[in-house]
Amino acid sequence: MKIINIKYIALLVAFIGFTACNDPEDVTLIEEEVVAELPALSSGSADFSNYVAIGASFTAGYTDGALFKAAQENSFPNILSKQFAKVGGGAFTQPLMNDNFGGLAANGARIAEPRLVFGGAGPVPLESLIGPVTVTTDLTANPTGPFNNMGIPGAKSFHLLDLGIPGSGYGDIMGLGVYANPYFIRMASSPSASVLGDVMAQNPSFFTLSEIAGNDVLSYALSGGTGVDQTGNINPATYGINDITDPNVFAQAFNATVTTLTSNGANGVIANIPYITDLPHFTTVPHNPLDPSNPDFGPQIPLLNSIFGALNQIFAQVDPSRIILFSETEASAVVIKDESLADISAIISGGLLSNLPAFEAFIGQFNLPPQAAPGVAGLLGLVYGQARQATEDDLFVLPSSNVIGEVNTDTFAQLSSPPFSLPPALAGQFSVEGITLPLEDKWVLLPSEQLEIKTATDAFNSTIADAATTNGLAFVDFKSILEQASTTGIPTGNYTLTTNLVTGGLVSLDGIHLTARGYAVMANEFMKAIDATYGSNFEESGNFVDAGNYPTNFSPTLQ
Template sequence: MKNYKYIGLLLLSIGVASCDVNNELDPILEDTVPEVQLNAGGLDFSKYIAVGASFTGGFTDGALFIKAQENSFPNTLASKFKLAGGGDFNQPLMGDNIGGFVFGGNAVQPPRLYFNGAGPTRLAALPTTSLTARAEGAPFNNYGIPGAKSFHLTFPGYGSLNPYFGRMASSATATVLGDAMAQSPTFFTLSEVGGNDVLGFATSGGSGVDQKDNLDPSTYGSNDITSPLVFNQVFRGMVGAMTSGGAKGVIATVPDITLLPYFTTVPYNPIPLDAATAGAVNGAYAQYNGGIQQAFGALVAAGAITEAAANAEVAKRTISFSAGQNAVVIIDEDLTNLGAINPAFAALPQLRQSTDKDLLVLTSSTFIGTLADPNNPLSVNGVGVALGDQWVLTETELASVQVATDAYNAIILDVVSTNANVALVDLNAILSEAANGIQFDNYTMTTSLVTGGLVSLDGIHLTGRGYGLMANRILGAIDAKFGSNFTLATDGLSKADDFPTNYSPALR
């Protein structure tokens, strides 16, 4: 308070001494940012149609719900397109902000996740969206179908197999592409087509089949990898159909899904042991290790395998624990099946410990360390009991995912290079960039689970803010290809602060 007194006296003395001087100061003008008018570059946004899978729908935190759909990247794009003559954008909104489906009074798909202070957990609420109820607001502009693989988008009657499309399909035999084309789009986005073609295989720990040479998707299992030959035919046909009436649009590459926290959060060596416990575990595996050495020695002697190959596999299959962090024990079906070579070794399982080239899936975090037999303290999953195929994506399985993803992206890039009506947004590059931090206004977002801000609590899909960033990258791709100026125009881009990274559990 004394400082204010002295300052006041000083100002008074200056005023008295300078009474014959003009003390009127020029007003301080606020900095003004010149308004930049939006230039659409001649694009027609009057009928924008979005086609894709869960990212297009706005899926986040393990579910689809109203607020997430309102924050979907197509809805954000539509709000910007409206500034340039775009029309209304209707979405097949869910019935609540709980997420999931209910049928016969029971939840048949679970509600969304929220952060309870310790980790992601399911909302303790019953969904109100009926599995068989029609969505209101037809015709729709957003054909983002969670779970859809590339060939599903052109499959007649897919609505009977996927409730997200079933609640909006125009008929029992409708296709996603057909319903989208019936709206006569003037502009479109075709995004994350191909993601689900490898995702099911990856999230199931590679429990499906790599169908790389199989041209008949009707024979595929739900977790199989789609043949690039099938993807090539479907994707080229879809882009050809979408642009057949002169419409322009943006297509996206398939991101490397193994950069997502669903595959990077759980380390390969999550087992902490002290020296005494490690020694006891090693004692339990001594007979197995000895049996492996004996079996491969016999195979070398019989000329069934070379000594170098035998030594390499013995080293890979030997189980050894020590004080500190330890790799889990896993079943690896790609190891040599000793029993198939010699029935005398049929009792030796295909076991090894994980390495930093294997990826443990996110759900394994609640399974590793539990007891397979509650009455047997030695039956610790991941230590005394090997993890099954569903908990880990091995190096070999990961290679299958990457080969297919690279093949899909090569096709997408070729389509872009040969079709003047489409621009490219490289989701694969965006996700790679985010691994080290990607800037969105004042935020640096990463792919870390919970804290990264880019990927939602399910470890796979984006947050609302992540979808806002995706919308901006698409707008940038439109500018670069078609000469518009969304990235420079006033309010041409979305703002990070307009999008959440987490939704409150109170939101229903």
């Protein structure tokens, strides 16, 4: 049963026509502008002869929900390496994937999905447009290193030093699914190698260390806060995959990484991380998408309000903020489960049964017999014990757009079976995500969870800034850059890039990672920081890249 469908914002494309001028008198002659000669490019005190990039998915060039060749070729380190080559920079190697489908396999079994593409109204899986594809990049067929681009999608700070589960290497295929990273498995020099060890084996003269703190909070955010804030736990071997890293663990790992990278006299640039909740993965889905004009939802509002009316009498006495009411004239908020609320399941069940004749009459309108009253009261208490309608302070992860308004098949099966044994129509009616079935925590970032992310981010960024100052390294304030993009936008050439999904140009279709154009902007910010610290003149000499020459999306036919 489909109740309502939440769609992405459609991409609007404007076409501008040009009118030719035929009459000489209509033409205004403009004197040729005199362009000042630019100074020659100089590297200053920086030595780019052996540039190595270390980081996570942004460094790798991850975009549109996957890693693939075209995206890697437009990674910000690869863009930088081409500019560095003009002043003595050497070859720059990357662990390229085998195709442009994206995805990853292990012994032929798919473990990562192909990329997303634009489907006309929003992001859709590549295979929904072109049909099934074979993922040709298998982590058992490792490319030959060493690699200058050591961007490892999913890597956290302590992973760089292999401080996770003892005896299980981060690049050891035997640890796949437990601790090892599939992207590092295919590029590690050996199963026992560490990311930082493989970097230092190349004796880099210059490095970038970017966004490495991101995954220390990102997996928690992507999971809707289902992980644990491990602040106070200094043993990363005990962390779950979706946990927030303790700030002291991060500081130890990050400072050790920087100390090691600079131990041979190398210069470099480090970057902080943004508030990831400003990214469109968390800002695109509104808290109030339930439109009364939708023919699948609007006609049901009176019945829904009648059902919730019985609960609202109890909510009004216990906590009025929990009252659930759908408007017949304006968009309504979805119903969520808020785990920070006190569980009043027993109060709901007891309150409904306290006036048994009235409750038996209430369930009678659904053709349920009086003897079903205790079971239904228990069910309503169980489902709505921590329920409320969302507010604008709640954030919804992007995949929730495919869930809201859909029937949860697991709940439907449960309600259709003993001990509930509801009729199929009624079981379906009570299984609609975000309407009669509160959205689970994995779809929502509550304000309390957002605060945990912000607090950790601030702590991580303080460590990063201190490391830059202490070691005399160039510094990129990626946090401020993203704040600008999410508010006024970033002017670049003929474009103003924003964080809007699809239309903004900066962030790719997964709502987290950048487009190729966004990575070009990032490369320019790195060169700006290098100019300021090492006396190079990439900007003054006209050697910033033109972000407008880079794509914002890739065709579904690109293979």
